[in-house]
Amino acid sequence: xAEIIIPRGAFELHLRDLPPVSGANTLKVDERLESAMATxxxxxxxxxxxxxxxxxxxxxxxxxxxxxxxxxxAFIGVGPGVWLAVFxxxxxxxxxxxxxxxxxxxxxxxxxxxxxxxxxxxxAAREVLSRGAxxxxxxxxxxPGSAAVTTISHIGVSIWRIDDAPTFEVALFRSYAxxxxxxxTTTCTALGVGLVRHGGSARI
Amino acid sequence: MRIPCPYCGERDGAEFTYCGDxxxxxxxxxxxxxxxxxxxxxxxxxAGEISEHWYHGQGCRNWLIVKRNTRTHxxxxxxxxxxxxx
Ligand SMILES: [Zn+2]
Numbered sequence: 314x315a316e317i318i319i320p321r322g323a324f325e326l327h328l329r330d331l332p333p334v335s336g337a338n339t340l341k342v343d344e345r346l347e348s349a350m351a352t353x354x355x356x357x358x359x360x361x362x363x364x365x366x367x368x369x370x371x372x373x374x375x376x377x378x379x380x381x382x383x384x385x386x387a388f389i390g391v392g393p394g395v396w397l398a399v400f401x402x403x404x405x406x407x408x409x410x411x412x413x414x415x416x417x418x419x420x421x422x423x424x425x426x427x428x429x430x431x432x433x434x435x436x437a438a439r440e441v442l443s444r445g446a447x448x449x450x451x452x453x454x455x456x457p458g459s460a461a462v463t464t465i466s467h468i469g470v471s472i473w474r475i476d477d478a479p480t481f482e483v484a485l486f487r488s489y490a491x492x493x494x495x496x497x498t499t500t501c502t503a504l505g506v507g508l509v510r511h512g513g514s515a516r517i
Numbered sequence: 518m519r520i521p522c523p524y525c526g527e528r529d530g531a532e533f534t535y536c537g538d539x540x541x542x543x544x545x546x547x548x549x550x551x552x553x554x555x556x557x558x559x560x561x562x563x564a565g566e567i568s569e570h571w572y573h574g575q576g577c578r579n580w581l582i583v584k585r586n587t588r589t590h591x592x593x594x595x596x597x598x599x600x601x602x603x
Contacts (some may be wrong), residue, residue, distance in 0.1 A: 377524065378524065378525060378526075378577075391577065392524060392576075392577035392578050392579060393524050393577060393579055393597060393599070395577075395578075447528070447529040447531075448526070448528070461525065461526075461576075462525065462575075462576050462577060462578075463525075463528065463532065463575060463576060464531075464532060464575045469575055
């Protein structure tokens with residue numbers, strides 16, 4: 314009987330076929346498997362919620378579509394009064410601990426494993442993403458810390474920029490991973506951009 | 518068409534769902550049948566500026582009130598419907 318392999322990563326079956334070394338005009342991609350994620354919806358008092366989050370994490374909760382990180386945790390604005398909380402290490406009950414610490418101020422829903430998060434690094438990242446999302450990725454308006462909820466190839470995505478490499482992360486419902494991968498590889502082929510697996514340890 | 522979402526910024530019209538005239542105000546529950554027929558069916562269809570509901574379902578997932586000119590399609594304002602309802 315054939316061995317049945319069910320990978321944990323939504324992109325794993327694609328990523329494992331990529332070459333490990335980067336050459337000219339390549340994008341490094343990899344999936345974030347170790348992080349936990351939850352939606353945080355304010356129950357109305359955004360100022361009190363921001364104060365509680367600042368006390369707990371030292372993070373200034375963004376009021377717009379931005380990502381603010383303390384190196385271990387990050388809050389990403391995805392709508393008025395709604396944030397995605399991303400924790401570098403999943404750990405047991407991460408979302409319920411967050412819910413308890415924000416009790417009365419926000420509703421928290423665990424999204425770990427609901428979203429797949431693909432990290433994309435390289436010079437060509439902006440051009441590739443620009444082929445899919447109809448938003449402006451120019452560094453003057455979408456620098457590190459910028460975030461957007463939009464679509465790529467009809468797939469709902471949340472995109473945020475991490476650093477100057479530039480590194481972007483794209484979060485999407487994991488069942489769309491194959492369709493997103495199809496868009497990504499088709500677009501990279503059209504632009505003459507190669508894909509390699511990120512490899513190195515994850516930075517935030 | 519691009520719609521300037523007050524949260525997300527300017528976005529492609531395909532991210533939004535149109536939901537008609539934003540100006541009708543729901544009558545009181547005891548206002549009677551005629552008032553409800555008016556509310557549900559009667560529209561003024563102006564040639565000029567109109568307030569409309571648009572839902573940013575592929576973005577911040579909020580309802581907007583968008584002021585659009587039906588002659589020119591120029592959008593002069595967009596605000597979150599929450600808190601802006603007449
Ligand atoms: Zn929006």
